Amino acid sequence: MPLAKILLYYVFTPLADPEAIRLWQRDLAESLGLRGRILISKDGLNGTLGGELSALKRYVRTTREYAPFQTIDFKWSQGTGLDASGASLDFPKLSVKVRDEIVSFGAPGELRVDEHGVVGGGRKLSPEALHALVSIRGEEVVFFDGRNALEAEIGRFRDAIVPDVETTRDFVAELDSGRYDDLKGRPVVTYCTGGIRCEVLSSLMRDRGFGEVYQLDGGIVRYGEAFGDDGLWEGSLYVFDGRGSVDFSDHAAVIGRCGGCGAATKRTANCPDASCRVQFVVCESCDAIACEAHAGEASAHRVA
Numbered sequence: 448m449p450l451a452k453i454l455l456y457y458v459f460t461p462l463a464d465p466e467a468i469r470l471w472q473r474d475l476a477e478s479l480g481l482r483g484r485i486l487i488s489k490d491g492l493n494g495t496l497g498g499e500l501s502a503l504k505r506y507v508r509t510t511r512e513y514a515p516f517q518t519i520d521f522k523w524s525q526g527t528g529l530d531a532s533g534a535s536l537d538f539p540k541l542s543v544k545v546r547d548e549i550v551s552f553g554a555p556g557e558l559r560v561d562e563h564g565v566v567g568g569g570r571k572l573s574p575e576a577l578h579a580l581v582s583i584r585g586e587e588v589v590f591f592d593g594r595n596a597l598e599a600e601i602g603r604f605r606d607a608i609v610p611d612v613e614t615t616r617d618f619v620a621e622l623d624s625g626r627y628d629d630l631k632g633r634p635v636v637t638y639c640t641g642g643i644r645c646e647v648l649s650s651l652m653r654d655r656g657f658g659e660v661y662q663l664d665g666g667i668v669r670y671g672e673a674f675g676d677d678g679l680w681e682g683s684l685y686v687f688d689g690r691g692s693v694d695f696s697d698h699a700a701v702i703g704r705c706g707g708c709g710a711a712t713k714r715t716a717n718c719p720d721a722s723c724r725v726q727f728v729v730c731e732s733c734d735a736i737a738c739e740a741h742a743g744e745a746s747a748h749r750v751a
Contacts, residue, residue, distance in 0.1 A: 450500040451526030451535060453483075453688065454507070455668060457493040457549065457643040459564045460515040465489055465545045472510075473543040479506055482538035483688075486549045490560040492516065493549035493643055497526050497535030497688065515562070522641055522668045527690055537689035550643050553616040557654065558647060569637060569649030569660035574673035577636065577663060581679065589630055593618075593639035593648040594685070600728045601692055601703035601713045602667075602682030604638060615644060622655055634659045640684065642666035671695035683713040691715055707733025 462468055465487045472485050476496060483496035496503065510516050527536045547555045559566035572580060581588050590607035592599045599609040610621045635657055637645035642665050649662040663670060667684050675696040682702040683692040692713050701711040705728060712730040
């Protein structure tokens with residue numbers, strides 16, 4: 448039986464003709480029957496694709512033939528399954544677009560990229576190096592979540608600071624507010640799902656006077672591969688596809704709380720009313736009443 452897999456990947460590198468890259472990537476993904484989302488800008492490539500294993504392997508091999516993309520770190524995970532045509536059940540379609548930013552912080556003028564990646568970003572830490580830093584510096588180390596607040600509700604690093612942001616575009620104003628200025632003299636480790644958001648976030652923080660900034664290389668995904676649920680991570684990893692979330696072991700903690708009844712859950716769902724465009728952490732029993740009971744409260748988050 449064909450294996451369903453999902454790829455998560457990005458690379459920061461200058462691209463002279465993003466539109467040409469878009470056409471190439473669209474045609475390549477379509478020819479292989481892949482679904483998902485690919486974003487391209489003058490600063491690089493960002494994608495998540497689902498499909499049959501052999502098709503994804505061909506995609507990886509062909510994409511790496513283009514010199515600026517040779518070093519892409521492709522992260523693999525298990526997909527839900529394939530439909531009768533062999534397409535991924537985790538994505539409704541294929542979308543390939545050119546944008547001003549491959550991750551939307553709303554600050555394209557601030558990002559500086561060369562052939563080595565983001566200029567002025569935080570120092571990259573492997574999962575093992577992260578543990579070494581915490582072992583040496585202890586409680587002085589600050590974990591700073593680079594994701595939307597909803598994602599952190601079902602999983603985060605222990606004692607992490609979780610900014611109250613609904614979308615990635617809210618981070619610039621959040622940093623400029625001054626509410627995190629007390630962290631500027633401490634070691635700050637930014638983290639996110641696969642590494643892309645925290646790579647940009649770390650550069651934005653350094654530009655604003657945070658002196659000792661790190662980023663978790665490969666994001667939560669690589670950390671989970673290394674330590675599962677036996678390290679500093681707690682809960683489930685929110686993902687932007689049909690799976691909703693993934694766990695790193697059979698003993699993952701359930702830290703999310705239903706916005707309706709308060710029960711432990713890792714489940715997220717869109718508001719039943721399509722006009723409200725918010726998403727909740729909510730158990731199946733409370734799904735139908737979540738929109739009415741919690742619209743506008745902290746447990747509801749606008750869809751990015």
